[in-house]
Amino acid sequence: MGAVRLLGWLVLSALAPGAAHLRAGWRKTGLVLIGCYAAVLLGLLAVALATDNLVGSLAGSVVDDTWLMTITIGSALLGVAWFALMVHSFVVLRPGALRQAEQIVTGTLAGLLAVAVLAPFAVATQYGWTARQTLNGIFREEPPEPQAQGEKPPERPRDPWAGRERVNILLLGGDADDHRPGVRTDSMNVASVDVRTGNTVLISLPRNLEEVRFRPGTPMAERFPDGFRLPTDPGGGRSDLLNSVWEYSDAHPEIFGGKRNQGPKVLMDTIGYTLGLDVDWYALVNMWGFARLIDAIGGVTLTVERDVVFGRYNEGLVKAGTRKLKGADAMWYARSRTNSDDYTRMRRQRCVIGALLDQADPATVLARFTKVAGATKELIQTDIPRAMLTNLVPLALKVQDAEVTSIQFVPPLITTWNPDWDKIRNLTQKAIRESTSARPVAASATPSPTKSPKKKDQGKTTETGQDPAKGLTDGCGKV
Structure with missing residues (x-):
């Protein structure tokens, strides 16, 4: 041979x-x-x-x-x-x-x-x-429930959602700082996902929501029966806004009979009560760790509507235009308060999330897997049980090809200093009903060309003359 x-x-x-x-x-x-x-x-x-x-x-x-x-x-x-x-x-x-x-x-x-x-x-x-x-x-394993001697452990149910039609996950952006204690949740969104279709409503709440109400019968409701209200800070700021609920709960274990680290549980319950939803789990993202994730996938392409100035002395600049941004620039685009307000920041944050949904496809993640994994490990704190991942990952694939709409509870839709709680709950339920009516999709390894289509008919307008439920990226890239 x-x-x-x-x-x-x-x-x-x-x-x-x-x-x-x-x-x-x-x-x-x-x-x-x-x-x-x-x-x-x-x-x-x-x-x-x-x-x-x-x-x-x-x-x-x-x-x-x-x-x-x-x-x-x-x-x-x-x-x-x-x-x-x-x-x-x-x-x-x-x-x-x-x-x-x-x-x-x-x-x-x-x-x-x-x-x-x-x-x-x-x-x-x-x-x-x-x-x-x-x-x-x-993700942590849930401790097994104690079993009587000789009793068989319960079998995992065939329906992982136990008959539920939706899964509600609280997505938080933490603005940790070495110069101040605790966790400030400056970005708060609830992703309400239809488990059959994958259609999702992303519900955004402003960080500066005042007079926050707590679920009746809870320790925080007993401490603040008329809403979350504290004396003004020495510098004139306020520490009784929605973004301070986690930090305040962690700092006052005496309210909970000495139990510590109650912040996540209290904030989940508070936001769930505010929206009229049962929040299943939370995921807290370190905002600057988020920049590492963007770098790990090779950057994110965004249209910056106008120059965004940032920095203590306004020394930084994210220039207007459409291009691929590195993680730090993407985060400054999403978070800068200079010449801006909280509601514009919320819109910009929504644009970054929408761009990531579009661009972090499975092929990109696999090609940069080690970097993505390293960034993710330092990025997320969550109470999602380890065992639920086998069900949540297929659901996440559905979401990539499904309709994602968003609703932001900001002025003029609501007033943050005197919120109409009934209106917030009613609009939340309306947005969910309309999202549920869309047809289901199958999970796919390839993202669809358009991730967040605008609905053609959103029904009647609200009292403000606006329809609050929009496609996730509606308004992005527009001046």
């Missing part, structure tokens, strides 16, 4: 294990290898044909801790086995019968081919390990 034919059989063996063994006369070994390989391929095909919404199911499975460990270990073992198979395939093809120069060339190329075969498994092993470490660092 010549050198070219030997290499040809070796390449074929990389694609169909056992081919080189059959050619070399190792009939039983070759048939076993090809048979096992064919059985695995047929098994994967059968699973794909039998599984509805394959992409969503796979995405949900691969974030399961057991599956991630299996993928990590399995990829490592399979990579080593395939590498060894390539080496053995080269040996059984008897390269010693070639001339010395041909032996050197074929041996070198065979080694490179073996390494090339090993590389995808090494990448899969690294991704699996990184993903598992990242997810286990962010």
